[in-house]
Amino acid sequence: MDAATKLYQSRANVLGYTSTLGTALPFLVLLLVGIGFPLFGGGYWGVIATRACVYWVLVSGLNLVVGFAGQIAIGWVALLTLGAYTTSVFAAGNATPAFPPYLALTIAAAVGAISGLVIGLPALRLRTFYFAITTLGFATIVTQVALAWQSVTGGGVGVPGPIFPEPFSSQWGFYYFCFGLAAICTWMTANVAASRFGRALTAIRDAEVAAEANGISKPAILVPIFLFSGAVASVAGGLFASLQSYITPDAFTLDLSILFFIAILIGGRGSILGPLLGTILLTVLPELAAPLVAWSTFLYAALLLVIVLAIPGGIAEILDFKNRRPLASGRAIIPRPDLIKELFNQPRNAGSLTLERLAMSFGGVKAIDDLDLEILPGQVHGLIGPNGSGKTTILNVISGYYAQQRGTVRLNGTELAALGRYQRAQMRIARTFQTPRIVGSASVLENVMIGGTIDGQGTFVESLLSLPRHRRDEHILRGTAMLSLTVVGLDRLAPVRADRLQHSELRFIEIARALMLRPAFLLLDEPAAGLTVEEIERLGALLLAIAQAGIGVLVVEHHPDLIFDICHHVTVLNLGKLLAAGTPAQIRSHREVVNAYLGG
């Protein structure tokens, strides 16, 4: 590692460090309040506090599914039910010899993990409300089984909850047990949120197509999340059963499931602190409304409505002071093409990317018709043509979004499988999009770090527990992302929420994110659209420098000046067919190109 890379890493660490301190503070306050709670809370409030901790153990895991990955899992009470019965039944010895409660709780965690996966799996195929309905279905099934399987669950009569031995048998003892688990869950989910896994989840939520282009496989990332979320939800179930001391199927209402979901909703998406405060709020709110007896449910609902209306962005948004500071207006994007070499310090030997006799049609309309194309490393290849001539379609075939009907795409001689979206990143083929696809609620730096997801070494468990390999991954990713941002000229905006930036800046963020892959080939879809003349010039210089570092660059563009200034080779398409190919000088004077495309 040379001196310059080190410099960027240390700069990135300064940014990371100050923000860590700021975000950790509220958690420390909550930790102290939680530890000291028995000093000022009476017996009744002790039960409420314990319940809040139990709920949070479940919600913390569910938060990764709902708040981060954006999967609408409404029926998560199914896992609470399952965990409660598994722990109680094993501890009571209804079907087996009686197990110690800790072992019963561990078994519940394992059962919960597998069930979490089963309940979550439909998310890989079903979207939004369809997935939500399947989770509700599971919630109903679990309750019905608990009712019907009388010999084990006691049916409608129920089963006693487990009693944890000394020192956790007293009220405050049990409180500290639950509080400890809640604290551990907070720590673990915060670790995940700040890892490449957490960023990948938000990418799937807000920009699924871009996530896949960056090598993020939805199944591979969602499976560990469902396992974890199911396990902690079941543990919460075991604790819930112990807190209730006796459980029947009536205890697990859909209201409870909706409470968990709303806690995340009013907490804010993509936050840990928000849903944590949301859970505390929703646990306490019914107690505040309780004195009104008959009207308590009404008051609870009214308060909830007020909260949702008053803070549409969730609690997390209110607490986001950093992003309320105005940004400098009249910011200029000043790329540093000279720093590209530091990003590509290892020589690449990529060969070329070729399309052979490619054909593809949509419902009888030929989008690409028998096209040959060769993109060489170290060159900028321009792809131009009238609107609808098939330029973006070609990009989509190369990056695996469309399967061609005929022909092959080869990288260095090997044929690329059709529809291998997230595998293209592994082959170091990176791309940008016609409309920038970014995670608006994440910082600019985090958005760029998404591009390096596949280069992390640590596993999900290592990130969960913040083990050394996870921390090293983060350190390296942050350093590379900072360098990438400096290359495109946006380093000063690293800590800013990405949705506060203007359109031209988003285009450069996408390039920085693509550079994180250290690609062999970079495909750009209209990178200059919406840029000023000056910005286009800088973009041109940047793309040339990228090509000079040995990368094959394919640019789909409409600005003739940019194409003719920087391209080594230009291909012109018309109606999916090759109209002309050659050097910029040849194309500029090609009569048919002038007629069909450039205009007189």
Added chain:
Amino acid sequence: MPTLAVESLLQTSALSAGYGKIRVLHGVDLAVGAGEIVALLGPNGAGKTTLLRALSGLLPWSGSVRFAGLDLTGAGPRAVVKAGLAHVIEGHRVFTQLAVLDNLLLAAYDLPRRERAERVDEVLELFPELAAKRHERAASLSGGQQQILAVAQGLVRRPQLLMLDEPSAGLSPVLVDRVLVVVRRLREAGTAVLLVEQLIEKALAVADRVYALARGSIVLEARTGEADLPLRLEHAYLATAKDSPRSE
């Protein structure tokens, strides 16, 4: 204030707007005459899009805006459209799940049925590539064709003033020229156009007058015929990008 427009269709004075506490526009005075094409130029981040959004009632603003004899204070997007001001937003945002034809019908949803059909036919005549795909879902159009559809949606209502936000983005050079031909034809039919554009030369070729916006204020107003305009525009741009001398 004195302005070069003969008779103002749109007149803003001391218009300020922004997002929450963050002010973007600081007292903009701008006028568009009836049947006039006015180009609004400026670097990215200058506030061009914010200005259009404020005018069409999508953002709260302070100051005064008069349009076609009406005071637009407190007018929401619906009232603004009804008054005859149409806004084509940037980034080819059309209804991708609807057919091309339905997109156009939707853009004129409150016109009488017969008139609506006529207007849609007129617009389809202007853009044969849309006519050929009128029954296909907008999602099947390429990005550039979606942009054309967005422009066409703005035309359907035959507004008194059409505001176009970077209509050229994503269009091939020939298609950009065609859109500009349509813009010119609109003027002949009496429609005024406020054009935000990054292709400065093409914008100047079609416009009657030009404003340059920088850091939320108008820094230049001129007729496009004036000889020293390119130089003055360059100064207007440069004055705002003092911190960018490193470009090559």
